[in-house]
Amino acid sequence: MADTDRRKPGPRRALSEDAILEAALALLDVGGADAASIRRIAAAVGVAPNAVYTYFPDKGAVVRALVERLLGEVDHAVVDPGRPWQERIEALALDLRRRLVAHPGAVPLLLSGPMDGPAALALGELLLDALAEAGLDATAAARASYTLIVYVLGAIALEVADVPQPGPLAPEGERIAARRAAFAAVPAEAFPRTAAAADVMATYIGTEQYLWGLRRTLAGFVTPI
Amino acid sequence: MADTDRRKPGPRRALSEDAILEAALALLDVGGADAASIRRIAAAVGVAPNAVYTYFPDKGAVVRALVERLLGEVDHAVVDPGRPWQERIEALALDLRRRLVAHPGAVPLLLSGPMDGPAALALGELLLDALAEAGLDATAAARASYTLIVYVLGAIALEVADVPQPGPLAPEGERIAARRAAFAAVPAEAFPRTAAAADVMATYIGTEQYLWGLRRTLAGFVTPI
């Protein structure tokens, strides 16, 4: 009757790069890394599967754009120029972890290709700034910044990989409790040190461990070797 | 005629867990992470797709067994008890990197689930041994060992992810040269420090950077903080 509703009801039919990426992220969030198929994205956005190819040349391009968007969301304002360099890096690392862990299904995609987009470069600049202030020369600052990127992304990837089922991550405390239960089964005869440290190992995927490793890594950058 | 050749010619028809894992690894090596499909594994081993389910309940189980096998191949003998703890950890980290980078298609599978098999635990014990010798108490040794696992796996994952096309990795020098060419395009106005450090960044995926980060991380473990 009213000619304002064009076709079928359901998801808004504003097909665009943004709508596609939003739909992809929503699918990732509920179904995990494999849930963001071209066909499901198209269905979510109310369009035939091949319509997606009007905006992206292939699935890889969708993934790359999504990764770029996630990295671009990191709040550069958490880096307060007035604070010491360690605190700035810590704030950045915590913000990145918080944002990525909120989309566990997207994390494997981050590690699936080179991170060479503008958002990644911008984060790299922030790190290089902080490390220059720490007194590192240009070469050491570059090596240190990559060491940090490796640590941060590695920790986030392992944290997410620890949870088998898709969907939002349970609170940290619950995940640690589940790990503690699992580590109770480690045979102490074969792995004595592991069995003895089981309670600490249960906390590997938590914030305390994340900061412990980060701070030790930062300390290593400014220690005579 | 001769009744020694039972059926068709082609791949030996010794179906078994081992044959399946070997076929999967071979497929991974030539076609990348997505190439090890159940159907292709079955074809390579000369069997109907669903025959694989006699040995593994699902594809995830195949992947887990393959990961366990790869981690189990790490040569514990590279850890010479007579050498200082840093050297032992370095040897282990280099051996693991060498073995995993030889199968780039398998690396994404490593990060796709928890590493809680016996081979992973055995490597963890080696780390805990070395870190205890470094003077760390049980808790610090555990935190440090996980920091190392994160660093090593993160570095290997990013190194492999840097190469888009499947198949064996080109020699390190070639990959670095390709990165150098790519970094030449970074706009110096927007990313001044990145552009200035482009030559170092080209070497991020190399052995020198791997050892730099590893040694700094180790140094951070024994620095007063």
Added chain:
DNA sequence: ACCTGAACACCGTTCAAGT
């Protein structure tokens, strides 16, 4: 116990066609 044929519900991508 071990394997097969056939089927189911999926994939990504291409091509010709329609507006």
Added chain:
DNA sequence: ACCTGAACACCGTTCAAGT
């Protein structure tokens, strides 16, 4: 320029059946 229908060559997994 943007979207669709139909098709192609794939997936993982299940089920009933055969030996």
